[in-house]
Amino acid sequence: MERMIIFCMLFFCFSMVLTATSPKAMKYKQLSKTIDHLKDVVKDKDVELLHTPENPGDGCLLTAVTCFQNGILKLQPRNSQVNATFAKTVKILRRPFLPVSEEHCESSCESYERKKPQEFLNSFSKLMQKLFKNSTAERYGKSTI
């Protein structure tokens, strides 16, 4: 009887672990939403242009994300009323969210073209779309990305 109880407990614990939803997918979804909020409050005129990675390959993801996170520091709020929202979204987007790993990327951040803040954020959003799509569970095991 006691063996059965111990077994039930172990089984239960393992099944809880397995059925937990992927935290990665939720993370990218949340970041996508945050970038959309930032697009609404960022200043787009008379501002410095930022290096914008465009469709980085799989071997350049960490470099591209670091480039985006550094570029975000140079953004400015549209007016003083949106300061709070701006500061909150920048803080969320500056947090590291990719695991640190060895990456040999041929393109550095400075090699990418400089663009306006809205296009910069659109590209960042697109990178989040790619990461989210890659991390969602597939039913049939196919992938075209």
Place this chain on the structure above:
Amino acid sequence: MAVPGASLVPILLLGLGTCLAASPSPKGVECILFNEEYMTCTWGSGQTLTANYSLYYWYENKLPVVECQQYLWDRSVRIGCRFEQSEIIQFQAFYVRVNASCNGQTLEIPSNRMELQNLVKPEAPVNLTIHNMSGNQLQLTWSSPYPKEQCLEHVVKYKSNKDTSWTNQEVKGVIFSFPSVDYEKYYTFYVRSKINNYCGNTQLWSEWSVPVFWGNNSTSKGSSGPERPRSPRRPRSVLTVSPRLVAGVAEEQLQWFWIHTVLIPIASCLLLLVLVVLLVRMERVWVIIMPRIPNPSKNFDDLFITHNGDFQVRWLPWLTTPLSWWQLPTPLTPLCPSRNGSESLKMLWRVSSPTTVKASAT
């Protein structure tokens, strides 16, 4: 996807000879990824085009320009190209060039820069099912042939036989609930899907699904029309929709979400707690997990009662086997008689190492 140079094409075609000039210019190359399984890029129909077309494509940073492997034909004219899954790469700039040649002259029609994740058209939802829930509620569920459900958003279109126009309701998951039911109406439901903003920037909706019907059709006449045939096999339960209820559907979905994220974890924690309690009560297992420290105090109860608490206990010297220190509670201080006799028993025990025991014994 309109070609930016489409306005230049008629001018260029005029100089190219009779066969090209006779046919209107292709409107531009339009590419669609069907359910991410294959893609077709088309530039017109056999009725309007008469030249010899060929398509070349390439991805940015992956330069070999490749010709289409599988053309689509209409009345012996090439009108499009079909790409298989292995030829499709998303999140990479994609370029297409269509060459129109006639009588030895060639015209190049370039296309826009495209990103294929923005051109995905999912397949229509299938298996639309209506479930009769408690409290006169109705729930519509479906499934999608597209492999990643988290990338989709859906729209449910419904109408009763008494309504004049369709009502559209956006839905994020694969469940749609109506809070109440009216037994007098007969309803039709359609669902379609689109890639949501988390996976792409598209406006390409899928086709509408096969409809599902619900309700009592016996009183409807004339206004029902071809899209609402009777389906007597379906159980009868009808729903009324009012604008207030439509707003309530979003709340309904929120409730369902909270049930999944709060109620189920709490229930599982309670179950775990019950299992732990059962385990604790199983003394055989408990003794293995938490071994007891032996406490020989019970052995001296009789002595205490006999001598009214006034006695001393000493460890005898013939004990020579080396014992571990926690197995040897050695009373080195005398028992103190309690003031109230046998009501409370105070004993001071001091645990010592085997070497100390030997030293004190000798």
